Amino acid sequence: MSILAHRDYRAGQTFDAEVVVVGTGAGGAVAGAELAEAGRDVLFVEEGGYHPTSSLNPYLTESIPRLYRDAGGTMIMGRPPIPYAEGRCVGGSTLVNGGMTWRAPERVLMKWETLTGQSDLGPRELAPFFDRVEERIQAKPQHPVSVGDDSRLLEEGARRQGWRYEHNRRAQDRCVGSNQCLTGCPTGAKQSTLLSYMPRALSFGARCLTEVRVHKLWVERGRCVGVIGKAVNPRTRRCDIEVRVRSKAVVISCGAVQTPYLLRGHRFGRRNPQLGKNFLCHPNAKVVAIYPFDIHAWQGVSQGGQIREFLDDGIVMAENAVPPGTAAAQIPFLGEEALEMMKHYNGMVMTGVLVDDSHAGTVTRGFDGPLARYSINAYDHERFLRGVRLLATLHFEMGAKQVVLPFSNMHIANSVDDLRRIEQTQRSRSTIELFTVHLMGTCRMGADRRSSVVNLRGELWDLPGCYVADASLFPTAVGVNPQVTIMALATMIAQRVKVPN
Amino acid sequence: MVISPVLQRHPDDSWTLADPRTVSQRTHRVFLALADAILPASPRTETTLGDVTRHALVCLQYMPRSSAMALVAGMRLLNWAPLWRFRGLRPLTRLSRGDVHRHLVAVTQSRWLPVRALMYGPLGLFMSTYFDQDYAHRALDYDPVPFVEERIELRRKWLEGEEPGADQEIHHLPVVPP
Numbered sequence A: 001m002s003i004l005a006h007r008d009y010r011a012g013q014t015f016d017a018e019v020v021v022v023g024t025g026a027g028g029a030v031a032g033a034e035l036a037e038a039g040r041d042v043l044f045v046e047e048g049g050y051h052p053t054s055s056l057n058p059y060l061t062e063s064i065p066r067l068y069r070d071a072g073g074t075m076i077m078g079r080p081p082i083p084y085a086e087g088r089c090v091g092g093s094t095l096v097n098g099g100m101t102w103r104a105p106e107r108v109l110m111k112w113e114t115l116t117g118q119s120d121l122g123p124r125e126l127a128p129f130f131d132r133v134e135e136r137i138q139a140k141p142q143h144p145v146s147v148g149d150d151s152r153l154l155e156e157g158a159r160r161q162g163w164r165y166e167h168n169r170r171a172q173d174r175c176v177g178s179n180q181c182l183t184g185c186p187t188g189a190k191q192s193t194l195l196s197y198m199p200r201a202l203s204f205g206a207r208c209l210t211e212v213r214v215h216k217l218w219v220e221r222g223r224c225v226g227v228i229g230k231a232v233n234p235r236t237r238r239c240d241i242e243v244r245v246r247s248k249a250v251v252i253s254c255g256a257v258q259t260p261y262l263l264r265g266h267r268f269g270r271r272n273p274q275l276g277k278n279f280l281c282h283p284n285a286k287v288v289a290i291y292p293f294d295i296h297a298w299q300g301v302s303q304g305g306q307i308r309e310f311l312d313d314g315i316v317m318a319e320n321a322v323p324p325g326t327a328a329a330q331i332p333f334l335g336e337e338a339l340e341m342m343k344h345y346n347g348m349v350m351t352g353v354l355v356d357d358s359h360a361g362t363v364t365r366g367f368d369g370p371l372a373r374y375s376i377n378a379y380d381h382e383r384f385l386r387g388v389r390l391l392a393t394l395h396f397e398m399g400a401k402q403v404v405l406p407f408s409n410m411h412i413a414n415s416v417d418d419l420r421r422i423e424q425t426q427r428s429r430s431t432i433e434l435f436t437v438h439l440m441g442t443c444r445m446g447a448d449r450r451s452s453v454v455n456l457r458g459e460l461w462d463l464p465g466c467y468v469a470d471a472s473l474f475p476t477a478v479g480v481n482p483q484v485t486i487m488a489l490a491t492m493i494a495q496r497v498k499v500p501n
Numbered sequence B: 001m002v003i004s005p006v007l008q009r010h011p012d013d014s015w016t017l018a019d020p021r022t023v024s025q026r027t028h029r030v031f032l033a034l035a036d037a038i039l040p041a042s043p044r045t046e047t048t049l050g051d052v053t054r055h056a057l058v059c060l061q062y063m064p065r066s067s068a069m070a071l072v073a074g075m076r077l078l079n080w081a082p083l084w085r086f087r088g089l090r091p092l093t094r095l096s097r098g099d100v101h102r103h104l105v106a107v108t109q110s111r112w113l114p115v116r117a118l119m120y121g122p123l124g125l126f127m128s129t130y131f132d133q134d135y136a137h138r139a140l141d142y143d144p145v146p147f148v149e150e151r152i153e154l155r156r157k158w159l160e161g162e163e164p165g166a167d168q169e170i171h172h173l174p175v176v177p178p
Helices: A028-037 A060-067 A106-116 A123-136 A147-162 A197-203 A256-262 A324-330 A335-343 A378-397 A483-496 B026-040 B046-060 B065-079 B096-106 B115-117 B120-132 B135-140 B145-161
Strands: A015-016 A021-022 A042-045 A072-075 A081-084 A139-141 A165-167 A170-173 A207-209 A212-220 A223-232 A239-246 A249-252 A284-288 A305-307 A313-320 A348-355 A362-365 A369-374 A400-404 A466-468
Touching: A015 A021, A021 A028, A021 A223, A028 A042, A028 A197, A028 A249, A028 A483, A042 A197, A042 A239, A060 A324, A060 B046, A060 B120, A072 A123, A072 A369, A072 A466, A072 B046, A106 A123, A106 A239, A123 A139, A123 A348, A123 A483, A147 A313, A147 A348, A147 A378, A212 A239, A212 A256, A223 A249, A223 B115, A249 A256, A256 A362, A256 A369, A284 A324, A284 A378, A324 B120, A335 B026, A335 B135, A378 A400, A466 B120, B026 B046, B026 B065, B026 B096, B026 B120, B046 B065, B046 B120, B096 B115
Parallel strands: A015 A239, A021 A042, A021 A249, A042 A207, A249 A466
Antiparallel strands: A072 A081, A139 A170, A165 A305, A212 A223, A223 A239, A284 A348, A284 A400, A305 A313, A313 A348, A362 A369
C-alpha cells in the first residue's frame, strides 16, 4: 500500500527511502514526483489526511477541519492581525486554492536575478520549468461554460472604467464552474497536486505517510539523514506514535510558515540570521458588493479573471465567491442583522484587493507552534485605501446598492459619495481588516550565505542533505498567485538534489 | 433529485473527525451564551446551539494547544465584558440574549483593536458553522448540491466527448446592467 495513515503505524517504526519529502503541496508534490520519475525512491510525509475527490463536498463544517491547517484558525500577529488559510491534507493548499497559474512577472524574476547575482532565478532560466509545470497541471483559460455572472460583471465593470482585465489561466481539465475550489473540487477538474503530481509520483513507486507531523530533522555527523515525526491520532489529535524516516536527502516543503518553524528548532552551528526573516504574505482586503438583483456568484468558477490595470503599483483586484459560512464570518454584523445581510447572498459579489508587499515580517517559534509577525506599513496602507476606493467605485458604477468595506469604523458605503470619506476616516492601520492565502519568503534562496538561507540548489547553507522546495524560497514577493512559481522552483530543485551513493 | 453519495455532508473515506475538546461546564455555558447572541434567533432547530458549540469544540482540537487555550481564554474574558466595559457586574451567562447581543455588538465595534480581536474567534467559529446548515441555506435560497451534481454530470459527458454548448453556460443576469 503506498498511502499509509495513523492506523498503519507501529511505535518506533522506521521507514527507509532515498529521498524523504515533507509536504505534498505545490512544492513537495512537485519535487517528489520529479525525483520519483528520475528513478529515486521517494517517501512523502504529510501532516494532513488523504481525501480523494469522491469525499469532497460543499460543506464547510466538514471541509475545514479535514483540509485546512488548524481548522482555518491561523493568524499572523501584527497591526492589523491577518487571518490566513493554508491546506493541511494530501495536495496541501493546491487542493483548496483557486488554481490560478500566473507566472511570476518578468520584472520580479529580473529582480531575483539581480538580487542573487546569478541567472538561475531569472526569466530565461526559469522559463522551461514554468513550461513543464504548466503542461503537467494543464494550465489554460476557462471554457465559457464555467464562467459565472460575478466574473462577467467585474469584467464589464473594468471595461467601463477603462481598466485592463485579464482572464485567468487555471490548473484545470474541463472545469465546469462548480465553484467549490475552496472546499476541494468535487468534479475532479481542478488539477491540484492530489490529482496531478501525487498520482504521478505514486505511479513511479513513491510512498506517502499521512497524518504524521514532522517535528525534528534527523542529523548525523553534520548531515541531514532523515526526519522524525509523530503520527497524529485522528480522534484525540494527540501525537502518539513516533515515526522515523531515514534517507539520503531531505526536502522540506511545509510552506513559508511551517518550514522555518521546523528549521528553527535546530541549531546547526551559528543560526542563519536570515531564517524566518523576509516573511511576505500578499495581504488582501475584501470588498463585498450587494446588488439589487440576483447574481448567484456561487455558480461559476471562483475567479474568472483579474483587474491588472494597477499591477505596476502592486495592486490586483479580483472576485472570489466564498460559501455563506465564510462570508458570514467576515461581515460586521451579529444575530438578526447578520441574517438580514446574508439574505442578500445571491446578490453579493465578493471581491478583494491584493497588495504586493513592500516590506516583510518574521516567523519565529512560539510556545507550541510558529509565530508569524507582520504589520502593514504606511505605503501599503495607502495602496489598500486606493484599491478599495477604486473597486467600490466600480461596483457602484455597475449598480451595486451597498458595498461592505474592510474597515472596522466604516463598514458600509451606500454611494460613491460615501467613499470620499475613506481617506478621512482611515488614518490608522488598525482599522483595516485583511486576510491572506499567499505566504512566502522565509528561507530565501541566494548565492551568498550572508543574505540567504538556502543556496541555488535549494540546499540549506548550514545543513548538507537538507533542501527546501516551497514558497519560502522566494527572495521577494511575486505580486501574483504564487502556485506556479513554487512549482517551477520545486522542479528546478528536484533536478539539483544530490543523493549520495 | 437524489443526492449523490459523492456530495454527502459526512463522506465515508475512513477519515475520523476528532472528538470535541473537553471544557468545564462553566466554559461550555459561555460558549452557549455567546453562540446564542451571535447567531440569528431564527431559523434554528432544537439542537442548533448544541451543534454549533460542539463543532467549535471540535475545531479547537485541530489548533495548536496554545491557540485553543487563547481562544477559550478570550471567550471567558468576553463573558466578563459587562464588568470591564463598566456596564454591569454580572457576566454574559447571566444576562438575557438581548443584553448579551448588545454587549457583543459594542465589542465588535470597539475602537480598540485588541478588544475587537476578542470577537474574531467566536464570530468565525459560530457563524461559519451556522451558515453551513441546511436550514440556514434555505433561508438564503442557497442550494449548492443540485448545482454541483448537475456540473459533475456535465463534466462526465464532456469527458465522454460531448463538449458543452452555450445552453449550459451559467447566466442569471439577462444582460450585464447598463
